[in-house]
Amino acid sequence: MDNQMPREEGLDHSLSLLKEGYRFIVNRREQLKSDIFETRLLGKKAICMVGSEAAELFYDEDKFQRSDAAPNRIVQTLFGKNSVQTLDGEEHRTRKELLMSVMTTEQINKLLDITELQWEKSLDKWVKMDKIELYEEVKELLCKVAFKWIGAPLHEEEVKTMTKELAAMFESPAAIGPAHWMGRTLRNVIEKTIQQHIQDTREGKVSFPKDSVMHKFSLYKDKNGELLDVETATVEVINMLRPIVAISIYINFTVLALLQYPDQKQKLKMYRDYAKMFVQEVRRFYPFFPFVAAKVKKDFVWNGYHFKEGTLTLLDLYGTNHDPKIWDNPDEFNPERFAHWEGTPFSFIPQGGGDYYLGHRCAGEGITIKLMKIGLDYLVNKMEYEVPEQDLNLELDDIPSIPKSKIILKNIRRVSAQ
Template sequence: MDVKSMPHEKGLDNTVHALKEGYRYILNRRKSFQSDVFETHLLGQKAICMGGEAAAELFYDTTKFKRAGAAPKRVQKTLLGEKGVQTLDGKAHLHRKEMFMSLMSPQRLDQMNDMLKKHWEAAVEKWAEQEETVLYHEAQKVLFRAACEWAGVPFEEKEVAELAADLGKMIETPTEIGPAHWMGRHDRNQTEKWIENLIEQVRDKELSPPEGTALAVFSWHRDLEGNLLDTHTAAVEVLNIIRPIVAIAIYINFTALAVHEYPAAKEKLTDGDPKQLQAFVQEVRRFYPFFPFQGAIVKKDFTWQGYEFEEGTLTILDIYGTNHDPAIWSNPDVFDPTRFIGWKESPFSFIPQGGGDFLGGHRCAGEWLTIKVMNTCLDYLANRMEYEVPPQDLSYSLNEMPSVPHSEMILKNVRMKNE
């Protein structure tokens, strides 16, 4: 096979450009190079960036890429935690991933949905008494309560606002520079200590979380050698359940924005048709920014489409750009839920939370839960609540990672319908 020269971005290190351009960094260069793959330098090392359906299928081939060593320390110290499932490969990853997927049964997902409804409706009662409600932060608190109850993690109501905010900072600060980033690290350290203490209580038989919950399962999980996870790693994995659920607040913010800005699409939701709700949710996940990209390391030399991938090379997949790829999506920058009516699912063309196989690969274990939570919240926002959206800054930036509407969706005169 003839080897081709890979398009190359100039510059000794382009990390600053990546941070400044955010979600569109890779997509911009894919367009300018007219190539779905190019070489650059990021974080002081050579990196290959790529996007599109074929690139995603390659990226999630675990025979060619590994995750160990791919996540920068600043991401591990804030967003992911150290020694978590996202950093594992091979049999160790499969074994740990099975632990996560054991929580995602239809029955358990239905339980989460029931808990979410209870906490959402209780929150609406409080929002009705407030002059205004900042949906992003209020949704974080609702999701925190539901996530902890579902995960078997006890908490005190007086701590909810602080703990939910701490989890939010883990999500918001991986790409920050200076004090904001260090605050994210501090908040992760504090929440890890909180969960570590709970795990020690479980192991000392001082605390008995409900059977089948994350705290129960993870506290007693054994690795391939038959050893209990060390307390810190177990705590990281419990947070890898709670934190992503709290992160759904970003999607809920964009869901509320879409309900407000696309009234014609909202009209199709009034009957509560599950297919219409699902299509709207999927389009929110495709259209709005969430994960920008994902990294892996080349396991061994190989050639793909004439391009050489050398062992040890950092490779980054364009998540946002693949979900906005005109080769995959008609009019990708138009919000159109109808594209998901009758849509035949693909594990590599639509990858808001990763691609490929759930169990054997690195697709997010909580994707089903995310979709279920979003469907429920959409039904409340579109059909079961009344509220006003006062004048505010509803714009959002693709240069900020993660991104939410600048006003974080302010609502007024909130109440449940038919009261």
Template sequence: MTPLIQDRTAALLLEGYGWLPDTRRRTPVGGTVRTRLLGRTAVALHGPEAVRFFYDEDHVRRTGALPGPVLDTLFGRGAVHTLDGADHRVRKALFVGRLTGPAAAASFAAHAETAWETAFAPAGRREVVLFDEAALVLARAVRDWAGLPYDDGQVQDLARDCVAMVDGFATPGPRHLRARRARSRQEEHLARAVEAARASAASAADTPFGAFVRHGEAEGRPLDLHTAAVELLNIARPAIAVAWFVAFAGHALHRWPETRARLRADEGDGGRPGPYATAFAHEVRRFYPFVPFIGGLAARDLEWRGEPVPEGALLLLDVYGQNHDPDLWPDPYRFDPGRFLSRPPHPDTLVPQGGGDTRTGHRCPGEDITVAALAALSRALARQTWTVPPQDLRIPLRRIPTAPRSGVRIVLPPA
């Protein structure tokens, strides 16, 4: 008789990022991690081979995999993340066409740098909370880059609400309620904007906003207003979530000040960030905690390393644990951008935003934009003069998502 496996949802909420790596360490070497979450049988996968297994659509489906509270805060009902097969490929193609590739990444990074320079231009600014400032900078950048319908006052609301959506998706209580209200507000705003754009020349604008206004689904019908709003938020929200990485970058520059000189001197083609800034961005994404794991459902009865996985079981891809696995990363708790200078990261090994193929699978289409923007803003931060006053810079691993407790306060010199 198979022993009853205890549900570990409460343990996940208490232990945070360490829950799955610790569960793996308590499992015999070579054994498969079996547990229960939200009342479902769950099997945890880890390593590059697991990434390939997890992102094979013959193995894992997304439809029904994300619980309602996550959809109502982070991704939105009907989002591309919830689709499979032809529906996913048609919807994903729109994201891929607009968000991937060097040109899109460079364009967004340039908008982010411009917004950063504008934010830090006013004389007399003395103290800045880096996380808050980065969220507003990135909101302005994604508005201008994507053609989103927000004036200067509304873009501050967009920044605040997108931060709330990410901050409250993985926890019960007030943070979760704030996230739900934030998503409702922004979905309503964007649905009205899409409706107005379809009745005007704005629908033809050659921007990501215009593309979603015009987009047709696999059946040839246009996106309904709600789904169009959801997907536009799935451009804005991840772009603004780069604020977490910018705050971590500030934390790294303070803790390892030798990286500041390397970043200041870094120069690529046309004045763009060069190889060290890109390596620094990759290491920030690897070293600091962001996504703990990613989930999907077994599409059929499967076998993983000789162990049966029943259809409908929850499959968990261990992200935080893989990015700190000593078998993949020598001395994984040492911050070392140099590990990415000699060669780019393998897509099945570095998975801070998930794995798989960007064009045909479920890998985040905005990953190139994330890296480019983080490299640009990290270099901009390194080139500024600032000090760090006494504050609480601890990063609590029990909190998902986490960040330095103070948000990283920096003091700028007098004008």
């Protein structure tokens, strides 16, 4: 017999989700004392789940589908229409193969070189400035990196606009009202620019480097020998650009961790392997993507609970990364927990769980870690700075959560190589 899933009473809780942000699922998990519960979102029944067992279930593609799952506001700002995030089965795997085809050692090394060079150039600029807002500066830095890596031109006078456009996509999905609509409008602007590059490539008017994202995505043909339609190819190019700029949020958290836990700097300077553990702990500890969404593909029963076809289901990423069943003292910042960490692909999931190639796990997780390590190296070993009085508060009800002051650094100096 099916058990009744623990349930939150009330007509609709969509506004509470927007208000409570990262704590929406965790708050209810605590109230209802269950890793899985039913609520109502967007006027319909929805299921929320947290934990590694729930993640393993969520990534079972026989049970859950992505098409038609993400709310329209997320598709319009963050994903883009017909993007890899919204596909299932064979169609998803074929598209994902294209995206993963640019994650070769050669391409990744190219990205790392570009990133190092851009940090050097930015540091040259920052030492001449009184103070900087690190978040804004790193977004621009990474926007230049992203364009250079995909192979598309970006003129100095376009940097601010393009940065704003790409950032609006990850800063606005959860926003209400004008900020959200601004995100949508800006997405339309960048789409036009990329579409033009793709069309020009196809018509032979321009030629991007053969192994670049621009070249590969513009000229990619499916199994039937058909080119992707221009809109879809554009969405996937943006799927590479936008998240590289979004790494700025993690760089922010990196500095925040250095400021909040000052003893960490010494450990980073002393132990070579500490940087990797530190970066992993930053990704676990601080909030970025709150949850991922899917729909029940067909009726099934799990642990006695009935999942009805078509029910929206949210997997709590932030909650799983703070799940006391997986992590000792989850609310303690402790990179050393990763020294001998033996997890599964479903227990540490800041960028989704499961398999990169077969499932929806983030295509750029590897490069995110590498780019964060470069940022960390600059912040710990290659520059010195002062941190004036400022409001570094993070609000768990803002998605994404960015320290209020955007991290102001003053009197930046280069540390000369020893």
